[in-house]
Every structure is written in structure tokens, then in C-alpha cells.
Amino acid sequence: MTANTATSEEHLLGNGGHAQEPSTPTSSLDTADTSDTTTLPSELSEIFFVDNSRRKQSIKIQVKLCPEGVYLRRETDEDDHINEQLIRIDDIIGSRYGPRLKKRARGGLTSCRNPQVPTGQEEEPEPDSDNSAYLYIYAYLKKEKPLRRVQTLRILRFRSSNDYGVNLQTAEQWHHTIRRHKRGSGSQFPDSPKPLLILLNPKSGSGKGRELFQKQVAPLLSEAEAQYDLQITTHPQYAKEFVRTRRDLLERYSGIVVASGDGLFYEVLNGLMERLDWRRACRELPLGIIPCGSGNGLAKSVAHHCNEPYEPKPILHATLTCIAGKSTPMDVVRVELAPRDKHYVMYSFLSVGWGLIADIDIESERLRSIGAQRFTLWAIKRLITLRTYKGRVSYLLSKKQKNQEKPVEVAREAKESIPSIRSSLPINANGEFRDLPEEEEEDEQFADAISLDRSVYRQHADSWHSAMSRRTAYYSLGGPSLRSNRSRMSLSQRIEAANADFAEKVPTGTIPGLQIPVQGCEDWISEEGDFVMVHAAYTTHLSSDVFFAPESRLDDGLIYLVIIRSGVSRHQLLNFMLSLNTGTHLPEDGENDPFIKVVPCRAFRIEPSSSDGILVVDGERVDYGPIQAEVMPGLINVMTTSGQ
Secondary structure, three states: OOOOOOEEEEEEEEOOOOOOOOOOOOOOOOOOOOOOHHHOOOOEEEEEEEEEOOOOEEEEEEEEEEOOEEEEEEEOOHHHOEEEEEEEHHHEEEEEEEOOOOOOOOOOOOOOOOOOOOOOOOOOOOOOOOOOEEEEEEEEEEEOOOOEEEEEEEEEEEOOOOOHHHHHHHHHHHHHHHHHHHHHOOOOOOOOOOOEEEEEOOOHHHHOHHHHHHHHHHHHHHHOOOOEEEEEOOOOOHHHHHHHHOOOHHHHOOEEEEEEOHHHHHHHHHHHHOOOOHHHHHHHOOEEEEEOOOOOHHHHHHHHHHOOOOOOOHHHHHHHHHOOOEEEEEEEEEEEEOHHHOOEEEEEOOEEEEEHHHHHHHHHHHHHHHOOHHHHHHHHHHHHOOOOEEEEEEEEEOHHHHOOOOOOOOOOOOOOOOOOOOOOOOEOOOOOEOOOOOOOOOOOOOOEOOOOOOOOOOOOOOOOOOOOOOOOOOOEOOOOOOHHHHHHOOHHHHHHHHHHHOOOOOOOOOOOOOOOOOOOOOOEEEEEEEEEEEEEEOOOEEEOOEEOOOOOOOOOOOEEEEEEEOOOOHHHHHHHHHOOOOOOOOOOOOOOOOOEEEEEEEEEEEEEOOOOOOEEEOOEEEOOOOEEEEEEEEEEEEEEOOOO
16 A cells, blocks of 8 residues: 655546546645634544446445544455555644645546446536545654655545535544544644744855745645745844844744754844743744755754754655654753953854864865865864864762762862862752742742843854854842732743843852862863864754764763863874764773763863964854863754654
């Protein structure tokens, strides 16, 4: 029953009828399910026929719609052979019902002969006289070995009555039952009356962003009946300002999809974080990404997390992920910099780098005209003229690593120098952020504050990594300011009012500030010396072909800090670089490599000794100087196929 080609189509005739197509798909979604779902049965079943012109006979197929999906059972008279197929409800992205489409569906629609119509009358009736109703089921079946999605179209034609209205009611019943089963599987779209906000950079994909969207994204949105509002960016920071200033953002949209590279995702994230209701926005608006740009590390990491295919059609596969209607928490990393007596904070979702990879990424910009090969050529140059950087690297071990043996090369300052420093933001036993209790009502939760910091201007370019993101840490304060109105205010109103009250107070992080030494602080480990590279990652992929942190998970609350010390041979470095695409570049568990190691940590700090070098955050160069970062577990939600 399943085709081996990229497109599978079945045209089924029901109750002495034919099969048809619904009206032309649009970008609109029914704002409400008009059927009384309480009266719909959990299972529907009907007998259909498929015309087999080669054998000049009709094949009977039993079609059953159940919570697990659409089950098809085909019987043939020859040797009582039976074929069966289950189209899983999670693989069905949508369905349409109505009269036959004038425009052929993708893959073509072959003519079918009604086995109960006398010979000579088997031609399709004209659309204005046809009393059949049609149901189109759009699915993308997941296949293994190789991992891929197969486009599948099943067309059911209902003709049990000579009255079109009766047939249409039957098709509508099947359609609404599919929607109900989608809701039962955890998908949010069938129930949501809100559209998606899609932000498209028309200059992404070598200037073909708009064309890529119309040809590859829009058809899938139509099949899924996904209602959406498409916004075309017109200048840098457009997306950031749009999501930051839109007052009805949460009330109007069910989620935000970025159709571009990771640079636009950065803008959206930071735009959300500069809203007074940023915490609610991060919780209620899942973020999705469709890789129409050049920096696609996040899209590949999400695909890896969901065990979904990426190549050879990353846009198609990422769109399917965004319309699955599910989301998963994702960590964000707070990055603090203090170059030349300045201080600012940014938020990152991919990586922070110092040394070899950062040098290659930024310095190869002069070869940008040759495309991705610039990285390879500059990597060879850097291996020949290898640099080392003197400084100190400190990190706060994850709970899993706390009790393990400390590295031999750890350099600690005198223990009596600095006592342990407590954060102003409490964390519970699991390392997660929690609110401070109110003085009088400890079971009440208060609201958050937001920094008024603004990000520095940055230019977007193709990169191994991707967009730089920033925001400030968050915290909650107890107080009586809203106590008199509390009984009359909803939770969201209280959060927004509290944010407004404390908007001018810049929240602090959970680790000592950059001006406070961490040597001697509890659980902090410091290493001094010469380093070839220090690179921190918190997603699996830095780009679509750099599998940098294989053990990373979207919401594991960990930063994977890769440290390469001076003394490593060029041959070992070459093997390291060549293995980046397969994820075999890191030492195996238990292997004690004196030069290369990976440390899962919750926070880290880099303190260069010199004033000349390159630091990158998500592939973008930042001011050189001391830098530190800490992970904020599950701060945002990203669209996935697996859900939480």
C-alpha cells in the first residue's frame, strides 16, 4: 500500500462513488470547529474501491479512521492477498473536504471508474452536476533507513446518496474526526483560533527567501490548514521591533516562526525579552525556525532532537516540524561581557568561542565570495600558523560532574582569599529558577522584572554558528504593591503590572559578576595557561554540518565547554577539525587526553591575559575582554514534533 516514491497518492471510491479533491487550499484555518465533537464517534469505517485498469477490475479497500490514524486494508481475489497500511495520526498534517478541486493535487489525480456505473457511463460528471463529496488526507510518512518523509495523499470520494448535501456531511464528519484525533495526539493547531506569525527575510537564501517560501513553505501550510500572518522584514532589527512593540502579540498569535537564518531568530528572541510581559511571552509563544538562510545550526539541532530528517529538503522538513503543533523547552544562555570598563549582557542560544574556531570564523570573512569553502581554506592557514592565547578559564561543574576527580592542571588561588558568594536569585535543589516568596503570602507568586539594556548593533553574515542573542536574567520580587488589587487581577495582569513597576531594575545573574573573582568559590574550577581554543556549545550543531556537542539536549541545562590546551599537535588538531561533521572529534568517555577535553558545566568564565584576540557569541564578533556565561534552563519553547 505504501509507495516507494517521494509522492504516494491513492484515489478511493466510496459506496458506489468516485474520489474528488476539495476546494483550493488557502492560508486560512477554520477559526472554530463547527461540528458538535461530543456526537462524533471515535471510529469511522467505510468500504471504498480503487480502479485497477491493468487487471480491468476494482479493488475493495476497507478504510477505518481511529485515534491512531487512518487504517487501510486492501483485499484482492488473487490468492486472497491482503495489504495493510496505517497512516499515523501524527503523520497526517491536515485534510480538506468539499467538491472536486479543479486544480490537480500535487502528484496528479488519475481518473477512476465507478464499478457500479454501467459501461459507457464511467466518465467523471461535470463539476456542476456531480453529487459526490471528497475528502483529501495529506500526510508525510516517516521512513527509516534512510530517514526521510514520504509525501502521501489519500483521496476519498463519498457518493452514498444522490443528495450532495448528505455526501458532504459524511465527508465533513471524517474531516472533523481527524481534527479531533489530532487534538488528542497533543497538536495545538486544530483548536487554536490564533494564526502563526511568520517573519520572512526576503534576502535570505542568496536573496531567494520569498521564492523559497512560496514554493516550499506555503503549500504545506495550506495542506495543514495553518492560519498565518506573513510579515516581510524590510530592514535590520525589523523583526525585533515588531515583536517588542506589538501590544496584542500574545492575544493575536499562537506562535512565531522565523523563515530565515539564525540571525532573525536572534532578533525575535531579543525583541521578546525587551517586552514588559517577556516571561509570559516566552512561556506562551513557542518559537519555530525554517532554515531559509545560511546559518542553520538551530534548525539542524531541532531536527536532531526530534529524530527528524534534515537533508535533502531542510525547508520542507523544518516546516513539518513547525506545523506539528507541539513544543519543547529550550535552554538560553546569559552572556555577560566587560570590555574596557564597559558592561553589557546578551543572550545566546548556540555558542561562545575563543581561539581557533572563532579565528577561522571571523578572519575567513575576507574570503566570503568563495562560499563555504572559505572555512576549509582558512582552517588550513590557521593550522600552519597556529596561535595560542594566554589566560584563565573557570567553570562551574554540573551536578553530574561535581563529585568526579578534579583535573590535574587546575590552578586555584588561595582558599582564604574569597568566601562563597550567594546569588540574589534563588535556585532550588534541581538548579532551576524559582520565585522569592512573598512576606505574608508565601503561596503567591509575584512577577518579573526586565532589563532595559539594549543590544549593540550587529551585522548578519553567513557563519559556522549563527545569530548572536542577548537578554538579561530574570528574577521575582516580593512586595505589597499589588496586594490591594490582587483579588480583581488575573495572573497575567499581575505579571504585567509587576514588570511595569520594576522595569527599571536590571536583574542580576545567579553567579558572581565579572568584577568578582571566582577562584576559591564553591564548585568553581579554574585553569590558567596557554590555550589553542575554548569553545562552549549548548546545541548539538553549530551549523548544519558541524556536529559539535553530540551529548547536548535542548533542555538539559548544560553548557558543553571544549578546551584545547597548548602543546596539542597539528596532526591531532587536523583530526579534530575533520571529525567535526560526524561528532567524533571529542575524547571518548573515560579517555584522559592531556590536551583536549570537554566539560559539561552550568557556567563558565574566560579571562584573556592580552588585549588582542577574537571572541564570538553565536558566530558574531563581540568586544574582546572578560566574558562569562550561565545557562538558564528551559527559558523558551521551540516547535518540535515530539513535544515536551
